[in-house]
Amino acid sequence: MKPVDALMIFKKPKNPLEGHGKIIPNEMSAELTVTCPQCKKTLSPDELVIRLQICPYCRHHFKMNARQRIHMIADPESFIEHDTALEPRNVLGFPGYDKKLKAAQLQSKERDSVVCGECTIGKLPTELFIMEPNFMMGSMGRVAGEKITRTFERAIERGTPVIGFALSGGARMQEGMISLMQMAKTSGAIKKHNDAGLLYVCILTDPTTGGVTASFAMEADIILAEPGALIGFAGPRVIEQTIRKSLPPGFQRSEFQLEHGFVDNIVNRKHQRKYLYGLLQFHRGGGA
Amino acid sequence: MKAYERVAAARANNRFTALDLIGRVFTHFMEMRGDRRFGDDKAIVAGIAYLNMTPVTVIGIEKGHDVKERSMRNFGSAHPEGYRKALRQMKLAEKFKRPVVCFVDTSGAYCGIGAEERGQGQAIAENLVEMSGLKTPIISIIIGEGGSGGALALSVANEVWMLENSIYSVISPEGCASILWKDSSKAREASECLKLTAEDLSELGIIEKIIPEEPSELINNIKTELTKAIKKYSAMPLEELTEHRYKRFRNIGEDLIR
Numbered sequence: 035m036k037p038v039d040a041l042m043i044f045k046k047p048k049n050p051l052e053g054h055g056k057i058i059p060n061e062m063s064a065e066l067t068v069t070c071p072q073c074k075k076t077l078s079p080d081e082l083v084i085r086l087q088i089c090p091y092c093r094h095h096f097k098m099n100a101r102q103r104i105h106m107i108a109d110p111e112s113f114i115e116h117d118t119a120l121e122p123r124n125v126l127g128f129p130g131y132d133k134k135l136k137a138a139q140l141q142s143k144e145r146d147s148v149v150c151g152e153c154t155i156g157k158l159p160t161e162l163f164i165m166e167p168n169f170m171m172g173s174m175g176r177v178a179g180e181k182i183t184r185t186f187e188r189a190i191e192r193g194t195p196v197i198g199f200a201l202s203g204g205a206r207m208q209e210g211m212i213s214l215m216q217m218a219k220t221s222g223a224i225k226k227h228n229d230a231g232l233l234y235v236c237i238l239t240d241p242t243t244g245g246v247t248a249s250f251a252m253e254a255d256i257i258l259a260e261p262g263a264l265i266g267f268a269g270p271r272v273i274e275q276t277i278r279k280s281l282p283p284g285f286q287r288s289e290f291q292l293e294h295g296f297v298d299n300i301v302n303r304k305h306q307r308k309y310l311y312g313l314l315q316f317h318r319g320g321g322a
Numbered sequence: 323m324k325a326y327e328r329v330a331a332a333r334a335n336n337r338f339t340a341l342d343l344i345g346r347v348f349t350h351f352m353e354m355r356g357d358r359r360f361g362d363d364k365a366i367v368a369g370i371a372y373l374n375m376t377p378v379t380v381i382g383i384e385k386g387h388d389v390k391e392r393s394m395r396n397f398g399s400a401h402p403e404g405y406r407k408a409l410r411q412m413k414l415a416e417k418f419k420r421p422v423v424c425f426v427d428t429s430g431a432y433c434g435i436g437a438e439e440r441g442q443g444q445a446i447a448e449n450l451v452e453m454s455g456l457k458t459p460i461i462s463i464i465i466g467e468g469g470s471g472g473a474l475a476l477s478v479a480n481e482v483w484m485l486e487n488s489i490y491s492v493i494s495p496e497g498c499a500s501i502l503w504k505d506s507s508k509a510r511e512a513s514e515c516l517k518l519t520a521e522d523l524s525e526l527g528i529i530e531k532i533i534p535e536e537p538s539e540l541i542n543n544i545k546t547e548l549t550k551a552i553k554k555y556s557a558m559p560l561e562e563l564t565e566h567r568y569k570r571f572r573n574i575g576e577d578l579i580r
Contacts, residue, residue, distance in 0.1 A: 218571040221450035247443030248471040267443035268433035
């Protein structure tokens with residue numbers, strides 16, 4: 035199949051969810067209406083699910099849960115999840131952490147903040163890690179670090195690329211220094227994956243900040259961003275407190291990061307599957 | 323000593339700084355400046371020096387002493403160019419087969435407009451990746467404050483040590499308290515929760531060594547331990563050396579995974 039022909043297969047379904055089996059509802063489905071934070075229009079949650087959590091009026095990208103992303107990106111039925119048994123624990127005996135974990139698990143229906151596994155995109159194999167907004171806003175602790183590290187190790191073993199969706203407020207305070215160490219741990223695995231000549235693509239989504247920005251989110255060969263995502267090391271509130279000034283509009287958003295040379299491209303959610311397929315196709319033999 | 327007393331000791335105004343230690347532990351320190359990309363960040367000092375007779379690359383986060391110097395050093399909060407300067411020196415160390423010694427003392431990487439515009443996160447991330455594979459021994463010592471990612475960016479080492487009264491933490495006690503209890507004055511309680519003292523972190527397997535601080539012994543302690551460690555790691559084949567560093571971080575907290 036010529037590359038151009040191969041791309042054609044993604045032109046067919048108008049809605050990338052078409053033919054992907056049942057639609058996985060977002061957590062917002064419990065509400066009757068949703069107000070777009072950008073254009074203030076009233077939207078129906080069900081419509082948002084079909085529209086990939088994108089506002090039909092202003093293209094604002096709502097947060098998307100990990101399962102819906104997998105659904106959007108992977109070939110139907112191709113996703114095989116790994117390391118599902120890893121469970122977070124309150125190792126430091128941090129006050130309130132047990133309760134917080136339970137609430138996060140209930141809200142997200144995930145054990146921790148990242149879902150990892152393998153899939154194919156247009157029949158090309160890749161490893162995936164996807165961070166979950168409903169689990170403490172993708173906070174990175176020991177389980178997330180371990181799962182992402184294992185994803186890269188699996189990719190090295192199999193000679194496959196890694197595609198990651200970053201979404202995180204940063205390292206998980208409740209796990210203290212153990213969570214900070216996950217930054218070094220994942221970085222080491224990425225270095226090995228890189229040295230093996232394999233491709234790593236990371237898509238930065240809203241928000242990508244703190245220890246995740248300062249590690250695996252910024253270490254990819256190709257770094258993409260969703261429109262309007264907050265991407266930075268320090269959060270805007272912390273910066274404002276430090277410099278005692280308010281920040282200019284658009285500061286740290288995807289478009290700002292593109293302008294400053296830190297992301298390769300901004301890709302609308304609707305085009306991500308095709309875009310990723312194109313990248314995998316390009317790097318076949320050299321990682322795919 | 324309680325955790326918060328360690329925090330206070332680590333931050334004390336009259337505490338020695340990186341340059342104080344560098345001048346006493348090493349000889350013939352020659353500072354090398356600039357990241358060759360944007361500028362020279364004075365929060366980070368880097369250069370070459372002798373440990374006894376062995377040439378080493380030395381990198382330190384410098385807070386400064388008096389008000390004027392502290393402000394010139396940005397109170398030891400580095401910008402991306404500081405981390406890039408450090409990386410440049412590490413690459414030279416690799417080229418000339420010199421071990422790297424880092425002295426870490428920062429409340430954290432700087433949070434500001436310029437720092438974000440120039441990629442604070444990217445600069446730290448790059449150091450983590452590059453240090454993980456650097457083909458020369460690295461020893462990092464937390465000498466005062468080890469503030470989160472800004473400290474980790476110089477601490478992907480074969481061994482990480484802490485001075486007795488230093489702290490190493492994922493977030494400042496004030497930041498933690500303000501998130502947890504919406505009250506930054508509860509930093510004392512937060513300090514206990516975070517397990518940020520040398521004893522706690524040694525117990526958790528995050529650091530290898532605690533260096534006692536008695537004034538008469540401190541310099542000698544650092545010198546003796548560094549000499550031993552550098553001898554040990556310089557004898558390792560390079561492949562084994564980088565694998566040792568990778569495993570060091572790979573295995574942290576592994577026993578906690580069932």
